[in-house]
Amino acid sequence: MERLQREVDNVIKSFGGYWEPFEMLGAVVEELGELSREMLKFEGIKEKGEKQKVKEELGDVLFALLCIANYYEIDAEEALLESISKYSTRDKNRWSDKS
Helix, strand or coil: CHHHHHHHHHHHHHCCCCCCHHHHHHHHHHHHHHHHHHHHHHCCCCCCCCHHHHHHHHHHHHHHHHHHHHHCCCCHHHHHHHHHHHHHHHCCCCCCCCC
8 A cells, every 4th residue: 555655646746746635635525426426327226337437436536535645644554454453343243143
């Protein structure tokens, strides 16, 4: 993930630098909307979609999130691992059979 964060950083710096934090958050929200639209299409709820389009929009969401991580100098891999640990502990019985 560190390599990916560096690659995102290089791309952003080649464009002149990072946007302001809430502009980047707006980009995440916009990309999530686009991902949602493609998922609806792919699932047949709205028009007909393609898995490749879902993949493309997911990549855009990840790119936007890594921009925020870089801006705040957050190790995205460490953040994700901490979340995995949190969910693994907190939610370990959440979906278990309750019968």
